[in-house]
Amino acid sequence: MTRITIDPITRLEGHGKIEIFLDEKGEVANSYFQIPELRGFERFCVGRPVEEMPLLTNRICGVCPEAHHMAAAKAADAVYHVNPPHTAKMLRELLYSAFYATDHTTHFYALGGPDFIVGPDAPVAERNILGVIHKVGLEIGGKVIQMRKFGHSVVEMIGGRKVHPCTSIPGGITKILPEHEREQIEEMGRWAVDFALFSLQAFRDIVLKNPTYLDLILGDIYTHKTYYMGLVDERNKVNFYDGRVRVVDPDGKEFCKYEPKDYLEHIAERVEPWTYLKFPYLKKVGWKGFIDGKDSGIYMATPLSRLNAADGMATPKAQEAYEEMFSTLGGKPVHQRLAIHWARLVELLYATERWVELATDPEITSPDVHKAPTEPPTEGVGIVEAPRGTLTHHYTTDERGILTKVNLIVGTTNNYAPIQMSTNKAARSLIHGGKATEGLLNMVEMAFRAYDPCFGCATHSLPGQMPLEVTIYNKDGQVVEIVKKFC
Amino acid sequence: MKTLVIGLGNPILGDDGVGWQVAQEVERHLLAHTSPAFIVVECLSLGGISLMETMVGWQRVILVDALDSGQHRQGEVVTFSLDSVEEVAGGHSGSVHDLSLKNALKLGRSLGADLPRDEDIQIVAIEARNVFDFDESLSPVIAAAVPEAARVVMSFL
Numbered sequence: 001m002t003r004i005t006i007d008p009i010t011r012l013e014g015h016g017k018i019e020i021f022l023d024e025k026g027e028v029a030n031s032y033f034q035i036p037e038l039r040g041f042e043r044f045c046v047g048r049p050v051e052e053m054p055l056l057t058n059r060i061c062g063v064c065p066e067a068h069h070m071a072a073a074k075a076a077d078a079v080y081h082v083n084p085p086h087t088a089k090m091l092r093e094l095l096y097s098a099f100y101a102t103d104h105t106t107h108f109y110a111l112g113g114p115d116f117i118v119g120p121d122a123p124v125a126e127r128n129i130l131g132v133i134h135k136v137g138l139e140i141g142g143k144v145i146q147m148r149k150f151g152h153s154v155v156e157m158i159g160g161r162k163v164h165p166c167t168s169i170p171g172g173i174t175k176i177l178p179e180h181e182r183e184q185i186e187e188m189g190r191w192a193v194d195f196a197l198f199s200l201q202a203f204r205d206i207v208l209k210n211p212t213y214l215d216l217i218l219g220d221i222y223t224h225k226t227y228y229m230g231l232v233d234e235r236n237k238v239n240f241y242d243g244r245v246r247v248v249d250p251d252g253k254e255f256c257k258y259e260p261k262d263y264l265e266h267i268a269e270r271v272e273p274w275t276y277l278k279f280p281y282l283k284k285v286g287w288k289g290f291i292d293g294k295d296s297g298i299y300m301a302t303p304l305s306r307l308n309a310a311d312g313m314a315t316p317k318a319q320e321a322y323e324e325m326f327s328t329l330g331g332k333p334v335h336q337r338l339a340i341h342w343a344r345l346v347e348l349l350y351a352t353e354r355w356v357e358l359a360t361d362p363e364i365t366s367p368d369v370h371k372a373p374t375e376p377p378t379e380g381v382g383i384v385e386a387p388r389g390t391l392t393h394h395y396t397t398d399e400r401g402i403l404t405k406v407n408l409i410v411g412t413t414n415n416y417a418p419i420q421m422s423t424n425k426a427a428r429s430l431i432h433g434g435k436a437t438e439g440l441l442n443m444v445e446m447a448f449r450a451y452d453p454c455f456g457c458a459t460h461s462l463p464g465q466m467p468l469e470v471t472i473y474n475k476d477g478q479v480v481e482i483v484k485k486f487c
Numbered sequence: 488m489k490t491l492v493i494g495l496g497n498p499i500l501g502d503d504g505v506g507w508q509v510a511q512e513v514e515r516h517l518l519a520h521t522s523p524a525f526i527v528v529e530c531l532s533l534g535g536i537s538l539m540e541t542m543v544g545w546q547r548v549i550l551v552d553a554l555d556s557g558q559h560r561q562g563e564v565v566t567f568s569l570d571s572v573e574e575v576a577g578g579h580s581g582s583v584h585d586l587s588l589k590n591a592l593k594l595g596r597s598l599g600a601d602l603p604r605d606e607d608i609q610i611v612a613i614e615a616r617n618v619f620d621f622d623e624s625l626s627p628v629i630a631a632a633v634p635e636a637a638r639v640v641m642s643f644l
Contacts, residue, residue, distance in 0.1 A: 044499070044621035059499045059532065106536065129594055141598045148540065163537065 018444065020427050026434025031424045032274050033416075033448065042406040050076050050377060050401050054168050057393065057408075065164045066099040066155060067386035067411070068393075070241065073168035075393040078261065078380025079401070080170040080373035087366040088172030093241040094185070094358040095158040095165060096384070100240055100351035101192050102151025103387045104303075104344050107452055108199065109144045112341045115446050116207045120216070121439045140202070147195050150188040154355070157181045172370035179365055186359040192352035193317070200321055200345050207342075208328070217338040218329070221429040222447060224421055225250040225292045225335045227282055227299035229414065230306030231385045232257070237314035238306050238350060240385045246309045247282065250294050252333040256284070260383035263392055267409070268297075270417075279417045280409060290421050298421070301389030301414035302451055303343035308333035313346065315353035321346045337422055340450045344387075377401040386411040388452050412453045422447040489525040491545040492640060495552040497532050501622040502615035502629045505636070506530075506551040509613070512637035513551075517644075526644055539591035543600050547607045549643055551636065553629075554612035562632040563614045564639055570605035611639050 053072040058065035159165025269278035281297035389411030396405040426447035494510025
């Protein structure tokens with residue numbers, strides 16, 4: 001049997017890699033996608049006061065600290081049985097909307113965009129944001145940086161500091177929004193809406209008008225029929241900060257809708273011998289292996305899942321973009337994984353519209369931003385939609401509020417089974433006769449890149465590069481070729 | 488010369504927190520002595536584009552970070568400038584979500600941002616292995632390297 005390994009060999013050594021096994025004919029027999037796990041975080045938290053969690057958990061990940069800050073704050077509210085004032089919730093959601101706009105922008109232009117804008121077969125040295133700018137002009141690059149600057153500014157104004165916010169506490173938030181900052185936030189938000197519209201137009205012009213890319217999106221290689229998960233508001237519209245978790249089946253029908261506190265009734269985790277990370281699945285459907293369909297409990301939680309799981313978007317322009325996407329792709333639900341990139345842009349537009357909506361709400365500058373907890377702490381669950389999927393924090397404390405148990409299901413973990421299926425299917429479809437060129441391997445990588453899995457968590461130690469090593473073994477286990485590449 | 492000293496790392500990931508501790512040591516020293524003007528010390532957990540964005544407007548940057556190269560003994564302090572770092576990442580990386588710092592700087596410069604040159608970005612790195620497990624303390628061998636690393640940073644100021 002021939003073995004191909006796509007392995008990030010720096011920080012994630014021994015973890016986070018794709019291994020592809022070929023049979024005697026050079027066809028793919030099977031593949032395994034291994035995600036790195038952060039070791040011991042839950043144990044590290046036990047014994048600490050629960051109110052530290054919004055500060056501590058935002059250090060888990062260098063990519064989405066704001067998401068952990070919010071999930072932790074909501075879980076801490078629940079532990080203390082306190083319902084924050086309306087303005088506090090709005091301020092948290094405003095911060096979160098600005099964060100989403102920043103994160104989705106960065107993903108589309110720096111990570112996902114190069115595959116489409118520069119092309120999956122382009123030389124690796126060009127397949128990045130510099131290549132994107134080279135192709136579409138400096139204007140876009142300038143806007144990306146401007147968008148990020150505005151997003152960081154809002155996070156700093158409401159969250160107390162850039163990137164790693166520190167103002168959410170059990171019962172609300174510690175900082176009132178002054179009028180002069182509100183005005184700036186509104187102005188930045190209006191610019192951001194235009195930027196989101198511009199990004200969607202760029203996607204239409206560059207991707208949708210290119211038949212090769214459209215075929216790639218719609219093709220069978222990147223298609224799986226699974227359940228879809230996302231938070232929805234009381235009208236079943238997408239919400240990133242609050243609501244109930246809704247799951248639809250592969251036909252798009254509601255399968256269940258539950259309160260965050262009930263997540264354990266609906267989600268179970270499968271252990272496989274070849275990886276440290278567990279595979280969450282729908283308990284009431286059951287684990288049937290890495291297969292598609294209604295009888296398999298595998299679900300996806302991504303931007304596309306959120307759009308599939310909801311009945312629409314809560315803001316007008318995003319609703320139009322939502323309708324355009326589903327009508328172009330043949331109705332709901334959309335199963336083609338590469339459409340996650342498009343869904344991300346619909347969400348970018350929603351995030352910016354919501355940003356303006358919240359910034360112009362008369363109550364956003366109210367001083368009523370905190371309600372002091374009065375009940376003894378016990379147990380609580382907080383769920384938000386992180387950009388990469390539904391994020392669950394579950395804490396149990398003693399009567400002093402000291403943590404005795406912590407359970408986290410992070411965005412990427414939800415998608416572990418679908419990513420495994422997608423990379424396996426892409427490898428089977430693309431690699432034949434033992435041939436694995438850089439272009440083909442990039443197309444296998446595209447299968448997991450659409451999910452934007454969180455590899456880069458938590459550590460920033462040098463050298464900070466992410467080389468992939470492809471090792472090909474013959475059927476006797478001898479190395480016949482090693483190809484090093486960088487993604 | 489307007490200089491930014493950045494302690495880089497994650498303070499809850501064991502020896503990855505060494506950059507912060509060195510930066511804090513440097514800051515204590517600067518506060519206790521008469522220090523040259525235009526020196527600012529920061530502790531950050533950032534990479535790629537975000538790290539580049541913090542460098543806008545500075546003439547020189549000194550980055551202090553853990554280095555997991557496997558080529559030095561643990562606790563060894565290594566210095567080099569960014570221009571001597573081979574740019575192997577053609578594409579997105581740093582993490583899969585981001586660019587390498589060198590590419591992020593190229594991006595920033597191509598957009599007209601006022602950024603230091605690669606040769607003016609000095610890296611003071613401390614070789615470390617335990618950068619994956621959650622821990623707020625440094626290994627003894629890494630903690631022992633903090634004063635030396637701080638002296639090296641000071642020698643550049």
